[in-house]
Amino acid sequence: MVENHKVYDVMIIGGGTTGLFTAFYCGMRGMTTKLIESGSQLGGKVRQFLPEKLIYDIGGIPQITGDDLVHQMEEQASKNQPTIIHNQWIETITKNEDALFSLVSTEGIVHQAKTVIVATGTGRFDPVKFKLEDCALYEQKSLHYTISNLEQFSGKRVMVSSNNRVGIEWALTLEDIAEKVYLVNSKKTFQHATDLELHRLYESSVTVTLDSHIAHLHGENGWLEKVITKSNHQTEESIEVDHLLVYNGLKMNPAPFDSWDLKTESNKVVVDHHMATNIKGIFAAGDATSYPGKTMLIASGYTEGLTAANSAKAYLEPKAPAQVYSTVIYR
Ligand SMILES: Cc1cc2nc3c(=O)[nH]c(=O)nc-3n(C[C@H](O)[C@H](O)[C@H](O)COP(=O)(O)OP(=O)(O)OC[C@H]3O[C@@H](n4cnc5c(N)ncnc54)[C@H](O)[C@@H]3O)c2cc1C
Incomplete structure (x- = not known):
């Protein structure tokens, strides 16, 4: 086992479009953030299935290829310098007695955080x-x-x-x-x-x-x-x-929600309107989630990601403002 001793405020699992936007927003909320992606590239399904296709349903962007969207999202996420780890598949999550979460990858690397945001989609698709x-x-x-x-x-x-x-x-x-x-x-x-x-x-x-x-x-x-x-x-x-x-064709490696003890429905993580799961301190966003009226779209992942980030902030600092009311202050 290789232990990382730095404890982050938030650990995001999954570097798809949801994980990337969530990483950006966690930074806006002043939380130290680490994102762990199982693949060598960020962007999840958008990079894998739509790299050269045009996407028309992102607010404010009339049309954009998947690759260009992911590049812009990487730039946006990097604004607050989250730690980004590639090529590690998170296998186990344990909540310790001190309420810290230990996440262990298949490579035996341990990551520690006070909160977790699951942005894994339903897992990873590998080409046959x-x-x-x-x-x-x-x-x-x-x-x-x-x-x-x-x-x-x-x-x-x-x-x-x-x-x-x-x-x-x-x-x-x-x-x-x-x-x-x-x-x-x-x-x-x-x-x-x-x-x-x-x-x-x-x-x-x-x-x-x-x-x-x-x-x-x-x-x-x-x-x-x-x-x-x-x-x-x-x-x-x-x-x-x-x-x-x-x-x-493609082979699906499902994210191990059951072994993380997360409540699921049709192989997706059940969340409430705060994007909170059944485990206090673990939130979820994007295609990984299930709730009434859920849509499986890039833009839904953005809203859910920022809600999950705000919920993580409230969990860590109950008196913190519920959201960032204007980003103009960051100019
Ligand atoms: C063919 C196709 C066309 C689409 N067209 C559109 C469209 O035009 N407009 C639109 O809005 N949406 C579209 N979608 C839907 C959109 O792609 C998804 O809603 C979006 O990609 C979900 O992003 P996500 O980050 O939540 O999940 P994903 O993109 O699935 O990313 C999850 C990431 O988590 C990683 N991961 C999983 N498990 C682990 C683990 N245990 N440890 C570490 N990393 C892990 C995976 O490797 C992956 O990179 C389309 C989807 C498909 C398949």
């Missing part, structure tokens, strides 16, 4: 990875499990491997950016694709190969040079490719 030998060699550079940073595909030959409508969406997004796009599907049909999507695909310049899978990858220093596909009739084809995008 390719099982091909050597594919790990390409993962940092030319093999991708999500479509982000579109510029890297500009003028390149890109292959998408998927039997899902997500693959169609990626291929069509790349059509105007890449030099050439191939879509390889190991099945004869695309799961969940609408007739309109299929029509757009077959009208496009994307070369679609059905009933065929990727058999080998060839390249050097992490950069792909060609991909060997094999049809289900055993015919092999060698295709020159710079990047390969794979969508084989």
Whole structure:
């Protein structure tokens, strides 16, 4: 076990959009804050599922890509310099006799705080990875499990491997950016694709190969040079490719709410209108929560996050003002 001796006012679990905004707001309330994220990147589902898609329902921002929103939120969160930890999955939470919480990650690192805000969503989604030998060699550079940073595909030959409508969406997004796009599907049909999507695909310049899978990858220093596909009739084809995008579905790692002794409903944490859970000193916000009328939206996480932060403040200092009435004082 590695113990961190500094005791924070607030420990936020989860660095999605809710956790980031909550970290910012905890700073506004003058609380020392640590945020722990299980992944290497912040932004949660927005960064994972919508990095290049436009989001239209954030107040005051007519449209913004997921990546740009997360960048702006990181900048906003950093205003009050919270401590941000990456790549640690919180496994256990214990309330000690002195009412401090000890949070322990799977890596055996102990974090301590006076209050906790759960902003984990329902957990972490990991892409189902390719099982091909050597594919790990390409993962940092030319093999991708999500479509982000579109510029890297500009003028390149890109292959998408998927039997899902997500693959169609990626291929069509790349059509105007890449030099050439191939879509390889190991099945004869695309799961969940609408007739309109299929029509757009077959009208496009994307070369679609059905009933065929990727058999080998060839390249050097992490950069792909060609991909060997094999049809289900055993015919092999060698295709020159710079990047390969794979969508084989997602695997959910649920946040361990039960082992944290939190009351749940449909695998989400039950909260009251203060965002308080059944454990005094633990609050929750965002997609992790359940209450009547809950909406699963980015903006809902913002309001819930600031309510949770205000509740944590009231728990620590019952005489503190209920909220920051104006942020103009921070200019
Ligand atoms: C395809 C899709 C499209 C969407 N489109 C929109 C839209 O247009 N507009 C809109 O408002 N909303 C949209 N949403 C919903 C929106 O993405 C969510 O409401 C929002 O991302 C929730 O943010 P969150 O921070 O609460 O949770 P998440 O984004 O799920 O973040 C939770 C974070 O916690 C981390 N975590 C989990 N467990 C642990 C643990 N034990 N230890 C450490 N870290 C942990 C995870 O790794 C993750 O980074 C969409 C969702 C999807 C899937």
